[in-house]
Amino acid sequence: MDFWKQFKPGFTILAPMEGVTDIAFRQVVARAARPDIFYTEFTNVNSYISEKGRHNALERFRIEESERPIVPQIWGTKPEMFSETAQALKKAGFPAVDINMGCPDRHVVATGGGSGLIRTPELAKEIIRATKQAGLPVSVKTRLGYSKVDEWHSWLAHLLQEQPSALTVHLRTKKEMSKVAAHYELVPEIVDLKNEISPETTLIINGDIEKPADAQKFIDMGIDGIMIGRGVFHNPFCFEKTPREHSREELIDLMRYHLDLYERYQLSPYDPLKHFYKIYINNFPGASEIREHLMQTKSIPEARAIIDNL
Numbered sequence: 001m002d003f004w005k006q007f008k009p010g011f012t013i014l015a016p017m018e019g020v021t022d023i024a025f026r027q028v029v030a031r032a033a034r035p036d037i038f039y040t041e042f043t044n045v046n047s048y049i050s051e052k053g054r055h056n057a058l059e060r061f062r063i064e065e066s067e068r069p070i071v072p073q074i075w076g077t078k079p080e081m082f083s084e085t086a087q088a089l090k091k092a093g094f095p096a097v098d099i100n101m102g103c104p105d106r107h108v109v110a111t112g113g114g115s116g117l118i119r120t121p122e123l124a125k126e127i128i129r130a131t132k133q134a135g136l137p138v139s140v141k142t143r144l145g146y147s148k149v150d151e152w153h154s155w156l157a158h159l160l161q162e163q164p165s166a167l168t169v170h171l172r173t174k175k176e177m178s179k180v181a182a183h184y185e186l187v188p189e190i191v192d193l194k195n196e197i198s199p200e201t202t203l204i205i206n207g208d209i210e211k212p213a214d215a216q217k218f219i220d221m222g223i224d225g226i227m228i229g230r231g232v233f234h235n236p237f238c239f240e241k242t243p244r245e246h247s248r249e250e251l252i253d254l255m256r257y258h259l260d261l262y263e264r265y266q267l268s269p270y271d272p273l274k275h276f277y278k279i280y281i282n283n284f285p286g287a288s289e290i291r292e293h294l295m296q297t298k299s300i301p302e303a304r305a306i307i308d309n310l
């Protein structure tokens, strides 16, 4: 059975977020309330293939068994490298592979990768075909278009002609970055287009969803799954089936777990870890002072000492 067909309508995914959804943070989310599926951060196919970049790439594909099902996401511009990387991922035991065709980062776009592929649609097709050669289910995560919303029809139709196993649509263009509201008004038409061209493709939507219940109306319209990214910063428990209030202690325990995992996996440097502290130290009297204090820390033991004293 295709990997994607095992999930019931309304299934949830933690969005891939570079510098955020590493092995430590994915496990934090799994402990808080796990989504049905995880994704790895995106990884460049050139680095996976080259001797020099392999170490970094392998770090990004490091997972714990408890995180499964987890889908590795790759990006690049060379079809043959996608094929080779997908073969290696299959050998490593991953059940599927996702191609990034939506990243708006200017360094990525300058190489022609990520959302840059929206401007080279024939190459995008070649990449899907090459990745499929490994025999894994291949999905694509993309945006509505490059600069104009009305590109959505031709771009998504173009991708669907390749019959990807799944298609995740971040409901904005590359140009819109994350600055405007997601274009939910297009969902019914996107469902129709998918059913017309590639009815077997699993359809996932993404953009501004804070909790699964927010997307129920889209599931009723024929969307199969939802992907949440930044919502997890506002509420790490956002994948809870029955949402409830969480105490300050629960949030601090999650932070403690995050610190432990960061140490256990020897992740470094320390400073990027500080970006996460506002997830846990938030919404209670004195939280901003504690955060300020935490921002001055230079190591995990220092941060741990502060929260242990709360």
Ligand SMILES: Cc1cc2nc3c(=O)[nH]c(=O)nc-3n(C[C@H](O)[C@H](O)[C@H](O)COP(=O)(O)O)c2cc1C
Binding pocket: 015, 016, 017, 018, 019, 020, 041, 042, 073, 100, 102, 103, 141, 170, 178, 206, 207, 208, 209, 227, 228, 229, 230, 231
């Ligand atoms: C810090 C950060 C890193 C991201 N890295 C990736 C990535 O590696 N691959 C990807 O497909 N999208 C990436 N994205 C985009 C998210 O997966 C998602 O599409 C976007 O945040 C919109 O969803 P949201 O409104 O639920 O956050 C990233 C977003 C953020 C904020």
